[in-house]
Amino acid sequence: MFESVTIKDIAKALGVSVSTVSRALNGSYEIGSDTKKLVLEYAEKINYRPNPIALSLKEQKSHSIGVVVCEVANDYFSQAINGIESIAYNRGYHVIITQTHESFDRENANVKHLLSRHVDGLLVSLSAQTTDTSQFKYLLDKGFPIVFFDRAAPGLETHKVVADNFKGAFEATETLIKAGYKKIAHVTNSNNLLISQERLDGYKAALHQYGLEFSPEHVKYCNHGGKIIEEVEIAINELLSSVTRPDAIFSGSDKLTISCMGILKKLQLKIPDDIELAGFTNSDVVQLFDPPLTVVRQPAFEMGQVATELLIKTIESKWRVEEFKTEKMPPEIIIR
Amino acid sequence: MFESVTIKDIAKALGVSVSTVSRALNGSYEIGSDTKKLVLEYAEKINYRPNPIALSLKEQKSHSIGVVVCEVANDYFSQAINGIESIAYNRGYHVIITQTHESFDRENANVKHLLSRHVDGLLVSLSAQTTDTSQFKYLLDKGFPIVFFDRAAPGLETHKVVADNFKGAFEATETLIKAGYKKIAHVTNSNNLLISQERLDGYKAALHQYGLEFSPEHVKYCNHGGKIIEEVEIAINELLSSVTRPDAIFSGSDKLTISCMGILKKLQLKIPDDIELAGFTNSDVVQLFDPPLTVVRQPAFEMGQVATELLIKTIESKWRVEEFKTEKMPPEIIIR
DNA sequence: CTGAAAGCGCTAACAA
């Protein structure tokens, strides 16, 4: 089963040449239909599988796509990977996952590693630390297929699949406002990330629309995206001890929403009685809370699928792709 | 950066032969130290990276390991994959993830797919549907490296990394008993899985030790492991409407614990007032519930790491490995 | 100490 038969074995067994076998297998027209049938049947019988490594060496492509995410153990990303895998599998690509753990250096190393593995394209969600995207620019300039999803690099010309972060943030904030909260803080991811900026903008826009003043000290950036719990603790403590102590928090990422919940619980603050919380998350469990949280849920699975489809299309395009689109997918807002 | 330089380019540039370059690069002793230095420095300068595909073809190994799990979007498995990836990355292997979605056919197809990709070894957690493990037996008999983790195949001689399911189940049940619950039901995964049987045994043992009678109608198997929500709903409804309506449920898997919570909530039953729930889960969020659940948490990350270490050791072993161990890792029980 | 050449499995240009 795993010490596979080669085209050579078939050729020998059938007394034909390897090229004949190859042609038969690849459905070339320049071959006698009886020979073809013979080869095909025999190949089927002995369960021949072409060696993808040899093919890769020949074709200079590996039929694999590299994925760069910050973390697998994250509801958003694991769901997105599920979507990625579902498409890739059906298209005959395999998926190589790497994690940055929000480190720029690790991101660089991962990309290099994947490239040295000759992946045919990259599906990337930037690390929270990343500000320098020249590595990606360099590759894109050379025509290497890259699709960003969720955390896209601003200013780079390529396909991007993102959620409508502005809308999600706007609606979550609006929900809090309509529920009567007046001092809404925003705990968010690193300002390096475009998604953070978009979510901040949505938050601001909602405040503005409802006549609430935006105060900068109500925005706390967690530069490690909540990976370091202390940074979230500090943020929350600062908010709670400030003169303008917020009555609600809108959190800007999956990990942060969970972290905030944990910290508030540790501080023995009840949600929503002592302080209200709403935020981005793809955790299904959060919706089981009583009372449940108002959450913004990204279509992670679908985003993974769409990104993978775009990537494979780019990879398999005969000509260099010059027209890129940004798929902005609607988030789902689940109001308590 | 990605149209890599080859050994040939170096040879040409330096006016030596490819074999000399190869030898220098591989630190062969049969080479002049000055030639060696020359090559090494030049290779460094032009940032030469050997082509792993060519190496694979040559060595007949791919430096990749295949992972077969039921689902990525599952806290246990995503954490385990995190552990797998952490070890594999450092050892120069890449990880190819496939999902069975609890289907035996898909499991088979995935294994075939990975094999045709010439992975050097397999990390497997069986699907809930699997009863026939002859595919794995066949491979193992041929000396192909496979390590099972979490859901291991009974009767197959190979490394296994599992949690102490008996202990975890025993302690969770014991906790419920000590809290005064007398009619404790057990909602669990497919009976095909060894882990289900072990967890059932732990549950039974606890009942027995505390003088509670075991009643078979209190055990509900969900053959799709909670993937199909209806099957869990039916199980719960049956339990609730039986004459011996339980006062607590002990759930046997990550997905089931979450599903049970959702269903109970939907039925407007309060935990623990109307019915108590305890179960296996690796979700961090569950611990934020108020009151929190008593949960059994498997050392997923560590299990992934240990399994990967064992696998790589087997792969790289010069001789066929004949001695196998089963690492039984302690679960963590988090008592509310 | 170094080079030439075969071979890993496959495709495709070239010959027949």
Next chain:
DNA sequence: TTGTTAGCGCTTTCAG
């Protein structure tokens, strides 16, 4: 229609 052969990048015998 079929066969022969070169070559993808690399290692490794075998000669020198």
